[in-house]
Amino acid sequence: MNGITQHDITNVKYITVNDGTFFDLIDKDGYCLITDYHALSRKIILSEGNVPPRLGEEKKRLRIDSIDGLKNVLDGYISAAQQIFERFYSIDFSDIDKNLLMEQLIFDLLFDKYRQESVEMTQHGYSSSDYLMNILEPDAVRNIFADKVRNCIKRGMNIYSEMIKNSPELQEELETLGINHNIYEKYFSPKANENAKKKKARYVWNYMYCNQYMITSRQYRRQLKEDGNYTCERFVDDLKDYHSFVKKILPVENESPKKYFEKSMDYYFIESYKRIDFIFKLMNIIPKIEAENADYTFLVKRFHPAVLVPHENNNDLYLKIKCNYYRPLFMVENELHKQIQGDDKFDLSSYCIQLTHHQFIRAKVYELCRYHLEYTSSDYKDIKNFISQHYNMLSYHQSNEIWSKLPVKLWEKLDKETQAYFRKLKKTFTLINDSLFPESPKRKPATSNE
DSSP states (O other): OTTOEEEOGGGEEEEEOTTSOEEEEEETTSSOOEEOOTTOOEEEEOOSTTOOOEEEEEOOOEEEOSHHHHHHHHHHHHHHHHHHHHHHHOOOOTTSOHHHHHHHHHHHHHHHHHHHHOOEEOHHHHHTOHHHHHHHOTTSOHHHHHHHHHHHHHHHHHHHHHHHHHOHHHHHHHHHTTOOHHHHHHHTOSSTTTOSOSOEEHHHHHHHHHTTSHHHHHHHTTOOOSSTTSOHHHHHHHHHHHHHHHHHHSOOTTSOHHHHHHHHHHHHHHHHHHOHHHHHHHHTTHHHHHHTTOOOGGGGOOBOOEEEEEEEETTEEEEEEEEOOBOOOHHHHHHHHHHHHHOSSOOHHHHHHHHHHHHHHHHHHHHHHHHHEEEOOOOHHHHHHHHHHHSOHHHHHHTSTHHHHOOSSOGGGSOHHHHHHHHHHHHHHHHHHHHHSOOOGGGSOSSOOO
């Protein structure tokens, strides 16, 4: 398969714990610093001498049923990951914030729980659901509203499936991530009888809908530009629509624990791709970055490293290499932004290095957790307490002052000073957005009906 490389099984080193059982495997060459165990469900059994490892029985993972239990295990895993990087690759990760990293990893495992528990539904079920109608148009006629949503989603699915079908560059990128582009194209087919998976999780439908609705649709279509075709008045209206949408998605503090968990994750899923709030947070430090003639683009770069993938084939252990995408580190980014704002001796490169270090340790420990651990708790009160204290999505959104500054008046009724403020805001916003969502040949199919 294009984009995936087979790896020599002898070119890795096996890390064990004190009793000699397998803990991790690493690439001796250092090309892959992360090992992704998602394709392996069996134990790796090591032998003495030069005897190759073999696969044993089904892997029994350590079951953890509380947030405190996760903290205790993660503390040791983070330290182990630091030691592995330092010993075998001579990389010093002493600049990481262990507490922030631990909170991120707990949130990662909670997000996995959210995805596993998410009820799957058809496009029709999603379009006519109370969930979406209550968020967008609670007073609408249900059938009319459902038809509008269905048509919107179908239009977006058609655009994307055609893009995949006709763009060799996009196909190659998908294969690099270990995704069969033919299956992926059918996953987005707007024709229900041709779609590879008719029922999808609600968060997937949310994402598809956002690609055709609000300011997020302009990101998707690469139409969020600093030009006359996209006026500042339209920009402000788009922000109002987005803020109204997010306010209804996000939980309130007195939400029931399970709803609080689900709504926090609904927002996180969309923000992790669209990054609207992140852009506004980054805008706070752009003046300082520009004053130092520094390049901020690394701070928006998505993290998709090459990873080693152990897998089973005819009862034997094999290795391949692909790329993985890891979601952003919201709270680590927040902390780095604060440091940049408060640092008189500003050096952007050191902050970029810190961000990279956190990304690699997070990815390493996350993959180890997926192989060795199983979070089994349904104590949503415990989960809510953790999220509200350490990864509060409502606070993350509300901390951007732009949402309280959106005008109630029509654009033409605003004074010149306010209009100038939003014109400057739009210019900086679109500059950062272009770095996050650049134009690309892979988004322009070889054959087009346009």
